[in-house]
Amino acid sequence: MASRDREQSKCCFKEWMELQEQDLSELLQALKLDPQNKDRLKHLAEKGICHFQDYINKRTQLARRDVSAFFAPTWCTSWENSLLWISGCRPSLFFRLVYVLGGSKMESKLSEFLQDTREGSLGEVLTCSQLVVVNSLQSKTIREEERLTGELAALQEDIADQPIAMIAKGLSQLGEMNREVEEALDEHGQAMVRILEEADQLRLNTVKELVNILTPLQAVDFLVASKKLHLCVHKWGRNRDQKLGRENLED
Amino acid sequence: MASRDREQSKCCFKEWMELQEQDLSELLQALKLDPQNKDRLKHLAEKGICHFQDYINKRTQLARRDVSAFFAPTWCTSWENSLLWISGCRPSLFFRLVYVLGGSKMESKLSEFLQDTREGSLGEVLTCSQLVVVNSLQSKTIREEERLTGELAALQEDIADQPIAMIAKGLSQLGEMNREVEEALDEHGQAMVRILEEADQLRLNTVKELVNILTPLQAVDFLVASKKLHLCVHKWGRNRDQKLGRENLED
Numbered sequence: 001m002a003s004r005d006r007e008q009s010k011c012c013f014k015e016w017m018e019l020q021e022q023d024l025s026e027l028l029q030a031l032k033l034d035p036q037n038k039d040r041l042k043h044l045a046e047k048g049i050c051h052f053q054d055y056i057n058k059r060t061q062l063a064r065r066d067v068s069a070f071f072a073p074t075w076c077t078s079w080e081n082s083l084l085w086i087s088g089c090r091p092s093l094f095f096r097l098v099y100v101l102g103g104s105k106m107e108s109k110l111s112e113f114l115q116d117t118r119e120g121s122l123g124e125v126l127t128c129s130q131l132v133v134v135n136s137l138q139s140k141t142i143r144e145e146e147r148l149t150g151e152l153a154a155l156q157e158d159i160a161d162q163p164i165a166m167i168a169k170g171l172s173q174l175g176e177m178n179r180e181v182e183e184a185l186d187e188h189g190q191a192m193v194r195i196l197e198e199a200d201q202l203r204l205n206t207v208k209e210l211v212n213i214l215t216p217l218q219a220v221d222f223l224v225a226s227k228k229l230h231l232c233v234h235k236w237g238r239n240r241d242q243k244l245g246r247e248n249l250e251d
Numbered sequence: 252m253a254s255r256d257r258e259q260s261k262c263c264f265k266e267w268m269e270l271q272e273q274d275l276s277e278l279l280q281a282l283k284l285d286p287q288n289k290d291r292l293k294h295l296a297e298k299g300i301c302h303f304q305d306y307i308n309k310r311t312q313l314a315r316r317d318v319s320a321f322f323a324p325t326w327c328t329s330w331e332n333s334l335l336w337i338s339g340c341r342p343s344l345f346f347r348l349v350y351v352l353g354g355s356k357m358e359s360k361l362s363e364f365l366q367d368t369r370e371g372s373l374g375e376v377l378t379c380s381q382l383v384v385v386n387s388l389q390s391k392t393i394r395e396e397e398r399l400t401g402e403l404a405a406l407q408e409d410i411a412d413q414p415i416a417m418i419a420k421g422l423s424q425l426g427e428m429n430r431e432v433e434e435a436l437d438e439h440g441q442a443m444v445r446i447l448e449e450a451d452q453l454r455l456n457t458v459k460e461l462v463n464i465l466t467p468l469q470a471v472d473f474l475v476a477s478k479k480l481h482l483c484v485h486k487w488g489r490n491r492d493q494k495l496g497r498e499n500l501e502d
Binding site: 003004005021024066067068069071072073074077078079081082083084085089090092093094096097100101149153156157158159160161162164165166167168169171174175177181185192224225228229231232233234235236237238239240243244245 | 254255256272275317318319320322323324325328329330332333334335336340341343344345347348351352400404407408409410411412413415416417418419420422425426428432436443475476479480482483484485486487488489490491494495496
């Protein structure tokens, strides 16, 4: 039996995935129907960011009640969980996506030029000045990511320090619970919540700043790729588990 | 229904935890009955390391068939999983444990001196020359830990790069599986196995080298604390989940 908290956390995630599917359809439709309508694209990109902000706010509330559930969610597949960095994707991943999209755009522009066909990319190649700003944001983001990685490492090592390790060593009955244990674990949990909040904020700010640097068309292209990737990772993990008879997931 | 592979992986872990409980009893008994019997203590420390080596060998075989199961095991509590670094504890954690044990020994030696009582610690205070060697091993281990952390980060970012992100972007039906997807995911999985193997080797070597630096009595004291901590973390997570009605674990 899952607790009410875990049930709510699972619902919160499921709603977020469904909302991302809806947002993705809207983005794809806008690209198809009128890719020159900058105001419409801009509005949709902002709407996507608002939804991300809402999701983060909701899960922060839930994490305050049960933070460890978010570090290896039982509602995700093991494969998804093996890709997690502090309960979500690495912020540096957004840059890899921007570069690979830019790269594929450049390649398709080149083939367009060489073959003189009109098909190809919807977005535009990143300009040099955009690349400079993206690159500087990337450096700043990686520094923050490394800082948080270090903080998580320190918190994980704290388990082997005072008071936790010494409480464990002093217990005559292994795993016994008492007020001292509860207090030490509660304090550790609170520190985990703070790291999760900072990591979520870094993910959100990275997406926000990238969307500001990109043109509306590029921003929508980036959001489409990032949502498709997230949804695919979720579904691929599930498909492979089903194929191999590994259906441990709660549906 | 869990697959045969996952069932075997879970058994492998359960057997390892049971073996650790047995080893712990033996170590505690040896400390109680004859803490001066260096040969006996040395033999038990070596036996503990052999068991660790066996466990690692077994799980490497299992990981080659289903690696992601080990990155967020469904047979552990969320709290345990939130403490994982590449499917196990951080090797740097062993040093924190040695220092905190050394520290508590020094404190108890001091109180022994001040109060002139004969009770107190079983182990001996680390000597200066031991501290120098432990410290140099710690630096080497942390460098390796950082290298592997970086490799895992790169592998997690690869998801947003060619070919995976571009396959996801190109799919008209979200999460669709085809040969291209399977191949990309298989290749990613193989790289995850290599990182897991290196991390396990680093954990094993760290324990081996520490035991070599410590006296038999100190080594047994360290192994007792590390096993107690591991077993407590497993049981505390379970106790807290049970208390809060979060019993998602397969028993």
